[in-house]
Amino acid sequence: MNHLDELEAEAIYIMREVAAECEKPVMLYSIGKDSSVMLHLALKAFWPEKPPFPFLHVNTTWKFHEMIEFRDRTAKELGLNMLEYINEDGVREGVNPFTYGASYTDIMKTQALKAALNKYGFTAAFGGGRRDEEKSRAKERVFSFRDVNQAWDPKNQRPEMWKLYNTRINQGESIRIFPLSNWTEKDIWQYIKRENIPIVSLYFAKERPVVERDGQLIMVDDDRMQLLPGEKVEMKKVRFRTLGCYPLTGGMESDAETLDEIVDETLQAVESERTSRIIDKDSGAGSMEKRKREGYF
Amino acid sequence: MDNLLKFITCGSVDDGKSTLIGHMLYDAKLIFADQERALELESKVGSRGGEIDYSLLLDGLMAEREQGITIDVAYRYFTTEKRSFIVADAPGHEEYTRNMAVGASFASLAVILVDASQGVLVQTRRHARICSMMGIRHFVFAVNKMDLVHFERDVFNRIKKTIKVLMAEFNYESLMIIPVSATEGDNITKKSDRMPWYKDDTLLAYLERVDVSPKEETRGFTMPVERVCRPDRTFRGFEGQITSGTVHVGDLVTSLPSMEQAHVKEILDAEKPSDCEIPQQSIYTMDSNHAYAERIGAWDFHVPESSQGHAVTITLDREIDTSRGCVLEMDSSLEVGSLFVIHLLWMDDHSLVAGRNFWLKIGTQQVPATVMKIRCRIDVNSGAEVHTDELFKNEIAVCEISTGSRIVFDRFENNREMGSLILTDRVSNMTSACGTIIDTLERGNNLTWQNTDITRNLRESQKTQKAITVWMTGLSGSGKSTLSNALEKRLFALDRHTMLLDGDNVRMGLCRDLSFSEADRIENIRRIANVAKLMNDAGLIVMTAFISPFRQDRQRAKEIIGDESFFEVYVATPLEECEKRDVKGLYQKARDGKIRAFTGISSPYEAPLDPDVTIDTSKQTIEESVDLILKAIEKKFGEA
Numbered sequence: 001m002n003h004l005d006e007l008e009a010e011a012i013y014i015m016r017e018v019a020a021e022c023e024k025p026v027m028l029y030s031i032g033k034d035s036s037v038m039l040h041l042a043l044k045a046f047w048p049e050k051p052p053f054p055f056l057h058v059n060t061t062w063k064f065h066e067m068i069e070f071r072d073r074t075a076k077e078l079g080l081n082m083l084e085y086i087n088e089d090g091v092r093e094g095v096n097p098f099t100y101g102a103s104y105t106d107i108m109k110t111q112a113l114k115a116a117l118n119k120y121g122f123t124a125a126f127g128g129g130r131r132d133e134e135k136s137r138a139k140e141r142v143f144s145f146r147d148v149n150q151a152w153d154p155k156n157q158r159p160e161m162w163k164l165y166n167t168r169i170n171q172g173e174s175i176r177i178f179p180l181s182n183w184t185e186k187d188i189w190q191y192i193k194r195e196n197i198p199i200v201s202l203y204f205a206k207e208r209p210v211v212e213r214d215g216q217l218i219m220v221d222d223d224r225m226q227l228l229p230g231e232k233v234e235m236k237k238v239r240f241r242t243l244g245c246y247p248l249t250g251g252m253e254s255d256a257e258t259l260d261e262i263v264d265e266t267l268q269a270v271e272s273e274r275t276s277r278i279i280d281k282d283s284g285a286g287s288m289e290k291r292k293r294e295g296y297f
Numbered sequence: 298m299d300n301l302l303k304f305i306t307c308g309s310v311d312d313g314k315s316t317l318i319g320h321m322l323y324d325a326k327l328i329f330a331d332q333e334r335a336l337e338l339e340s341k342v343g344s345r346g347g348e349i350d351y352s353l354l355l356d357g358l359m360a361e362r363e364q365g366i367t368i369d370v371a372y373r374y375f376t377t378e379k380r381s382f383i384v385a386d387a388p389g390h391e392e393y394t395r396n397m398a399v400g401a402s403f404a405s406l407a408v409i410l411v412d413a414s415q416g417v418l419v420q421t422r423r424h425a426r427i428c429s430m431m432g433i434r435h436f437v438f439a440v441n442k443m444d445l446v447h448f449e450r451d452v453f454n455r456i457k458k459t460i461k462v463l464m465a466e467f468n469y470e471s472l473m474i475i476p477v478s479a480t481e482g483d484n485i486t487k488k489s490d491r492m493p494w495y496k497d498d499t500l501l502a503y504l505e506r507v508d509v510s511p512k513e514e515t516r517g518f519t520m521p522v523e524r525v526c527r528p529d530r531t532f533r534g535f536e537g538q539i540t541s542g543t544v545h546v547g548d549l550v551t552s553l554p555s556m557e558q559a560h561v562k563e564i565l566d567a568e569k570p571s572d573c574e575i576p577q578q579s580i581y582t583m584d585s586n587h588a589y590a591e592r593i594g595a596w597d598f599h600v601p602e603s604s605q606g607h608a609v610t611i612t613l614d615r616e617i618d619t620s621r622g623c624v625l626e627m628d629s630s631l632e633v634g635s636l637f638v639i640h641l642l643w644m645d646d647h648s649l650v651a652g653r654n655f656w657l658k659i660g661t662q663q664v665p666a667t668v669m670k671i672r673c674r675i676d677v678n679s680g681a682e683v684h685t686d687e688l689f690k691n692e693i694a695v696c697e698i699s700t701g702s703r704i705v706f707d708r709f710e711n712n713r714e715m716g717s718l719i720l721t722d723r724v725s726n727m728t729s730a731c732g733t734i735i736d737t738l739e740r741g742n743n744l745t746w747q748n749t750d751i752t753r754n755l756r757e758s759q760k761t762q763k764a765i766t767v768w769m770t771g772l773s774g775s776g777k778s779t780l781s782n783a784l785e786k787r788l789f790a791l792d793r794h795t796m797l798l799d800g801d802n803v804r805m806g807l808c809r810d811l812s813f814s815e816a817d818r819i820e821n822i823r824r825i826a827n828v829a830k831l832m833n834d835a836g837l838i839v840m841t842a843f844i845s846p847f848r849q850d851r852q853r854a855k856e857i858i859g860d861e862s863f864f865e866v867y868v869a870t871p872l873e874e875c876e877k878r879d880v881k882g883l884y885q886k887a888r889d890g891k892i893r894a895f896t897g898i899s900s901p902y903e904a905p906l907d908p909d910v911t912i913d914t915s916k917q918t919i920e921e922s923v924d925l926i927l928k929a930i931e932k933k934f935g936e937a
Contacts, residue, residue: 001606003301003381005568012567012608013523013538020524020621020661043593044567045608046536049528070586077590131372138371157369159395159644161402161431161731164658164719168726182383184374196592198585 004191011038011179012045013163014142015126018177019045019052021167022124025177026117029055029082031067032243033199034128034180037188039074040197041179042126054081056125058116060108061086062097062245064221070200085116097247098226108245114150117174124167124175132184142181148172189263203262205239205254216250241266301381302504305400305433307424308410309389313441317410317479318384321486321501322375369393370400379505389420394427394677394691395644398731401431402717405509408437408500413452413476414445417459419678426677429467430640430693430733432713435509436464437473439500444478448491466680468710471507475500511605517629518542518550519715521660521705522621526610534565534610535619537661540714543604544611544627551626552619553705554633559613565598566609622662624705624715631715635703636738638672641688641696645722645729649688652819654853655720655729657700665701665856666720672696686816697738701856709733723849756836760794763934764833766858767926770845770905771868772897773883774875776914776922777842780868783919784926785840796832798825798841813894819850826854833862846896848903864930867908872897874915909933 001009018025027042029035042051057071075082087095090107097104117125131138141160146152158166169175180188192199210217211231218225220233225247227233238251239262256262308314373384385400387393401407407428411421425436438460446452453476460474475484476495483489486501498506519541526534544550548561603609611625624631643649649668657666672695673682688694709716720730757764767784769777778799785797804811808824811817822845829839845851855863875897876884887895894900910929912922 009608016523073586077586158728
């Protein structure tokens, strides 16, 4: 077995453990490339049965429209039970990424996720997080315990030995499971290529309307984009390494139009991927850890 | 060699472990440029003055950066042209032994740091011991800070000799010792020109070439069943990851513990989808999702054989008793048993005493288990065996455990997957301990339950009553004895056949050998529960009056006696009232410090969460209380 085979078998083992032991699991589906890989692994893990759990997308209402189209087509073609959750209170109050800053992420993502899990009573949620993404993730367990407030306590994680995952919880507690913990960005791309997994078109370079803001190229995906004085919309050939809310996701100038070209570009990459997610830079070192303690995925 | 090497780095704070790995990533340009920038920025802001602090790459959690130590395991990923690596960077302090064990359980090789200026220390021994216990068989010792000893060959050779002596104690397959300087980069990725006397590989070069694949032993095929796949009535497949050996279509496999046999009909291996020859999608189009769904619809995972490491689904040619927790095997050394000697690492904040009950997970099996005995503690530094009754966090011991039902297992040295286990606390669900099976205690295997012709049902109907146990729990002086006595008199008057087990009376006979230590209190309750069960089996209604302060012990009693015959009465008379009564003068003695661990004063009482009935003898008379209990019994069991 090569190292991709080993990672694949590990992820499948983890998913089966959850399906067998957890009372009410759900797979979080964020539409990005990691979600595409996770979905593909879930299809393999239980074949010829369908994945024995629903999928959940927490929609901030600020996702790229190409993402939403991709999500809907994926769910329809594969016959998946795809749930969507939107924090309607946040929408009513007009919470947006331009004027609400960090509290936007909290209200539309962190709080919305908590509310969604509570609404359906999910006791276990798969996430596509990888340990190579960020330093505090590097220390998170594969089965990551959340207390009744869905908070993560990094100083008091359950020890995780061998492949013996502890799925036991009390009423109100839950577990987040990261089957891709040991994958790197490079592994993800190589696997997408090897397995021929569809991903959102935004990953491929194309002429797109963008503005330059704080050194990032932000795509003008719809007319809600608020331009700052002096900003002007230009057409540039860009692609995205990670996908999120369009006003918070920086694109990169690129000519990589095919999967091969993307993989090649990634292998030579000099910027690690979270650079293009603006929320991580808010308060320097430790900002992701803070959000995770509060329940961010 | 395109396989993964998972390794752990061990060393204490001052040994420079994070620096070593950080330097390796930095030198080999294995870190992304923006991480590198952040690193330079943070180390300048940080306290250690100006120079790049490589350890900042790894010490991720805020608390760690504040304290300047590594608390939890951090995982790092890198790939060179020759191999992919995952590094578990583990804390070295004794108080974080459990975190190191987490890292070691994940790894197949250990890089242990030794400070050249100090030589082999107690912590070096500790690190080797933990790695060995968790199953690591490949060791690299990086003798660090060679710059501080002027790169002297003699110093290195002395340390090398000590390491070899040290390692003689452990079971290992490969051992490599390399002189390095982590801060200056000697022999990390580049050969040091300051140590020309060292001719062997640099650390990275060695890690790239070392072979850690398990030795080709004839271990046979084993696969714990994770889950049964049943998409429709025609298909019944057993999902699992093969832990050893190879299996072919047509092989005759055995399902443990039932010992039933069947032939393998199909093997589905997810690794090889039938569509891998289809041309790559090179761009996304509107049709991509549809094409994907069609390809998946046509998937065919059938393979003629599969082997260790593969995640498969197996179908058999006939229906046998197999489900999650069973193990499919062929020609393996697996056994079935319920009494074991294990190495145990205690990881919970509160201590362990013999008699405690847990959930035990081994392979995909989960069963109740009891730590019967702590044979001895093993000093994690010296390896010395120390007698003890109590085990604290981060301590290692040899223990005897028994499981509630027979489980499939192997000795850890034979099969890492089927010989390792975790214990989970039954109340908090914390992973309290991990262990490895050394041996089995076969004595339990010779006992089988004899069924007798006169059954409990017959005895009950002869006496026209339902045999139940009324378990009274409450503080000393709460009125348990008075109440159970009154209850028995009432039942006796109603022509019922009864027996009363009272705390002090039992202590004078059956449990005369037991003290009031925690372990003995647990044993006391176990014996009482078993006696109550025997009397229930004899058709008698049993009343027990014991403080039984711990929820877990009452839970255990309930399991022994049986859910369907257990009736819990919480005698909830308040502490002040009990202390005021102080019939036996015990509270006064406890307050004076003459009695240690007295429930309610110096030892906790865990009230029942969901008792069948609650009585407060400061508010109700004894007769009223008896009425209440009888009414509740009638409600739960019908007429008693």
